[in-house]
Amino acid sequence: MHVVYRSDQVKGAVIGIDLGTTNSCVAVMEGKTPKVIENSEGSRTTPSVVAFTADGERLVGMPAKRQAVTNAANTLSATKRLIGRKFEDPEVKKDMQTQSYKIVRASNGDAWVEAHGKMYSPSQIGAFVLMKMKETAEGYLGHNVKNAVITVPAYFNDSQRQASATKDAGQIAGLNVLRVINEPTAAALAYGMDKTDDKIIAVYDLGGGTFDISVLEIQKGVFEVKSTNGDTFLGGEDFDNALVKFLVQEFKREQGIDVTKDNMAMQRLKEAAEKAKIELSSSVQTDINLPYLTMDQSGPKHMTLKLSRSKFEGLVADLIRRTVEPCKKAMQDGEVKRTDIGEVLLVGGMTRMPKVQETVQEIFGKQPSKAVNPDEAVAVGAAIQRWHKVVRLRSARPWRLMKRVVHPELALNSFASMPCALAILRASVCTISNDTAQPSCRSSRICRTSCSSTFGYLPVLAPRKARRVFFVALSFSSWSLQYRILVSPTPKCLLAARLPCSSAYFPMVEPKFNTRPQHTHTACKMAFLSFSLMVVMAIEPPALYT
Structure with a gap:
C-alpha cells in the first residue's frame, strides 16, 4: 500500500524533529534544500536532557547537561528508553542500576521518573525536549511554528510506538504533529531525495538508546520498507555504561573505594566515558583524568587512566555482536541477499565507531556508505517527508502477491x-x-x-x-x-x-x-x-x- 502526502495541504512551515535518546535535532526545508537548525548554543544537535533546579527552574539541552554533576538526582536523561515500559520490566530494572535519578512506578504500573519529589512520564520529558526544538526552529525562522513531523524507532513495540503518545507530547509542546514516521525511513528519504536510480538499501541505525535495521527498496520515488528488525534496548547508553563499569572496577582496584553510591562521582565517570568513547572513534588512545573524584579519611582520590581503542572494543564486543543477528533476520524477512543490497547507510552517533563500521562491512559484504550525516539524517528526512511535492511511502512488509507463504x-x-x-x-x-x-x-x-x-x-x-x-x-x-x-x-x-x-x-x-x-x-x-x-x-x- 502507499499513501501520498502533498505539502500544499499544510499551511506554514513544517519542521522535522528527530527526538533522540541522547540527542535531538530539528530541520526545515529552505526551497529545495533541507536545513539543520543550530540551537542557541551554536550546536546542530541538542542533548535530550531535562533538569529541574532547586528553585524550580526547568533546564533543557546543554544547560541541563552542564549542571548534571552537581544536580545528578534531578537531571533526567535517556528517558526515551522508558517509553511504554512497565516498572517491572527487566530493562527498567537494569536502567535503575545505571541512572542517577529515580525511576518510579506510576499508578498504571508504567515506569516514570522523579525529580524534586514530582513524578513525570517519559512522554512529558520528551515534550520538554520538543519545546526546546520548537523554540530553536522559531528562533531561526523568525515566526511561530505549529506543524511538525516527528520520528520514532522502527522497532519500538506496540505500546512504545503509539502515535497518540507522540502526538500528545507534541501538543504539550504546542505542535501539531502531522505525521510520526520511522527513523530509518526518514534517513532513507534524506539519502534518496536527489537519487534517480532504483536500488535496495539497508539502514543500520545504532543510536543512543535503540538499534534499528531496515531494508528498503527505492523505486521510482517509492520508498518501500521490506523488513525491519532491531533491539529497543541497545545503543550508546549501553556502550557508556560498559565503560563506566570498567572504570569503577579499576578505581576500586587501585584505590579500594567503591563509588557506585556516590551520584556525583558516577556522573563524572559517565561524562568521562562518553568523552573517551567519542575520542576513540578518531584516536587509538585517550587519557581519562578525573581529579578529586572522591575522598576518604586519607584525603582526595584521583583517577588517571590511559584507555586504548582495542581495550574499549573488547569491553563492548558483546554489544556490537548483538546487532548481527537482527541484520541477518531483516535480510531473511525482506527476502534479500546481501548481494542484492546496493548500499548500506549508517545512522546514529555510534556508527562512527570503527569497530561498528567493520562489523557492518562483515555483515553486508560491502563498505558502508557515508552519504548521510549520522546525527542529522533522520531530522532531515522528517523535514523532506512533508515538503516533497509527492512522497510515496509503502508501509513495512508491503502487501504483495506471493505464490508461497513467508513470514516478515x-x-x-x-x-x-x-x-x-x-x-x-x-x-x-x-x-x-x-x-x-x-x-x-x-x-x-x-x-x-x-x-x-x-x-x-x-x-x-x-x-x-x-x-x-x-x-x-x-x-x-x-x-x-x-x-x-x-x-x-x-x-x-x-x-x-x-x-x-x-x-x-x-x-x-x-x-x-x-x-x-x-x-x-x-x-x-x-x-x-x-x-x-x-x-x-x-x-x-x-x-x-x-
Missing part, C-alpha cells in the same frame, strides 16, 4: 484501520505440494462465536458488497504479526500459512459471512490479544488500505 513482521497499528472482514478459523493440519497455495485439507471449520478459548474465536464480519477477495495468513510472535498475502480468484480457494518453527500448515476453506455491518479494527485488536494463530480475510483490494 507487521506491527498491529499498521493493520488497525483496514476496511476488511475478519474470518477466524480453527483448522486441522494439511500439507502443501509443489510450493503452491493449493493445500489438500482433511478438515476445517469456521468459528463464529465470541472470544473464549485458548485458541480463540471471533465473529465473522463482512460488508454486504464484497469486491475482490484477499486472504491474509497470520501467525503471532510477541507483539508483532507475521504475515503474507495471497490472492484468490474465488473464496473457495484453499490458502495456507506456515509457522516458522513448524512444518504444519493451517488452511482456510469456503469462508461464510455474516452481513451485519460492524467496525473491524476493534476486532483486529481483540484478535491480537487473544489468538495464537488465525486467518484473516480481507474484502477490499490492498491498494485501498491506509
Whole structure:
C-alpha cells in the first residue's frame, strides 16, 4: 500500500524533529534544500536532557547537561528508553542500576521518573525536549511554528510506538504533529531525495538508546520498507555504561573505594566515558583524568587512566555482536541477499565507531556508505517527508502477491484501520505440494462465536458488497504479526500459512459471512490479544488500505 502526502495541504512551515535518546535535532526545508537548525548554543544537535533546579527552574539541552554533576538526582536523561515500559520490566530494572535519578512506578504500573519529589512520564520529558526544538526552529525562522513531523524507532513495540503518545507530547509542546514516521525511513528519504536510480538499501541505525535495521527498496520515488528488525534496548547508553563499569572496577582496584553510591562521582565517570568513547572513534588512545573524584579519611582520590581503542572494543564486543543477528533476520524477512543490497547507510552517533563500521562491512559484504550525516539524517528526512511535492511511502512488509507463504513482521497499528472482514478459523493440519497455495485439507471449520478459548474465536464480519477477495495468513510472535498475502480468484480457494518453527500448515476453506455491518479494527485488536494463530480475510483490494 502507499499513501501520498502533498505539502500544499499544510499551511506554514513544517519542521522535522528527530527526538533522540541522547540527542535531538530539528530541520526545515529552505526551497529545495533541507536545513539543520543550530540551537542557541551554536550546536546542530541538542542533548535530550531535562533538569529541574532547586528553585524550580526547568533546564533543557546543554544547560541541563552542564549542571548534571552537581544536580545528578534531578537531571533526567535517556528517558526515551522508558517509553511504554512497565516498572517491572527487566530493562527498567537494569536502567535503575545505571541512572542517577529515580525511576518510579506510576499508578498504571508504567515506569516514570522523579525529580524534586514530582513524578513525570517519559512522554512529558520528551515534550520538554520538543519545546526546546520548537523554540530553536522559531528562533531561526523568525515566526511561530505549529506543524511538525516527528520520528520514532522502527522497532519500538506496540505500546512504545503509539502515535497518540507522540502526538500528545507534541501538543504539550504546542505542535501539531502531522505525521510520526520511522527513523530509518526518514534517513532513507534524506539519502534518496536527489537519487534517480532504483536500488535496495539497508539502514543500520545504532543510536543512543535503540538499534534499528531496515531494508528498503527505492523505486521510482517509492520508498518501500521490506523488513525491519532491531533491539529497543541497545545503543550508546549501553556502550557508556560498559565503560563506566570498567572504570569503577579499576578505581576500586587501585584505590579500594567503591563509588557506585556516590551520584556525583558516577556522573563524572559517565561524562568521562562518553568523552573517551567519542575520542576513540578518531584516536587509538585517550587519557581519562578525573581529579578529586572522591575522598576518604586519607584525603582526595584521583583517577588517571590511559584507555586504548582495542581495550574499549573488547569491553563492548558483546554489544556490537548483538546487532548481527537482527541484520541477518531483516535480510531473511525482506527476502534479500546481501548481494542484492546496493548500499548500506549508517545512522546514529555510534556508527562512527570503527569497530561498528567493520562489523557492518562483515555483515553486508560491502563498505558502508557515508552519504548521510549520522546525527542529522533522520531530522532531515522528517523535514523532506512533508515538503516533497509527492512522497510515496509503502508501509513495512508491503502487501504483495506471493505464490508461497513467508513470514516478515507487521506491527498491529499498521493493520488497525483496514476496511476488511475478519474470518477466524480453527483448522486441522494439511500439507502443501509443489510450493503452491493449493493445500489438500482433511478438515476445517469456521468459528463464529465470541472470544473464549485458548485458541480463540471471533465473529465473522463482512460488508454486504464484497469486491475482490484477499486472504491474509497470520501467525503471532510477541507483539508483532507475521504475515503474507495471497490472492484468490474465488473464496473457495484453499490458502495456507506456515509457522516458522513448524512444518504444519493451517488452511482456510469456503469462508461464510455474516452481513451485519460492524467496525473491524476493534476486532483486529481483540484478535491480537487473544489468538495464537488465525486467518484473516480481507474484502477490499490492498491498494485501498491506509
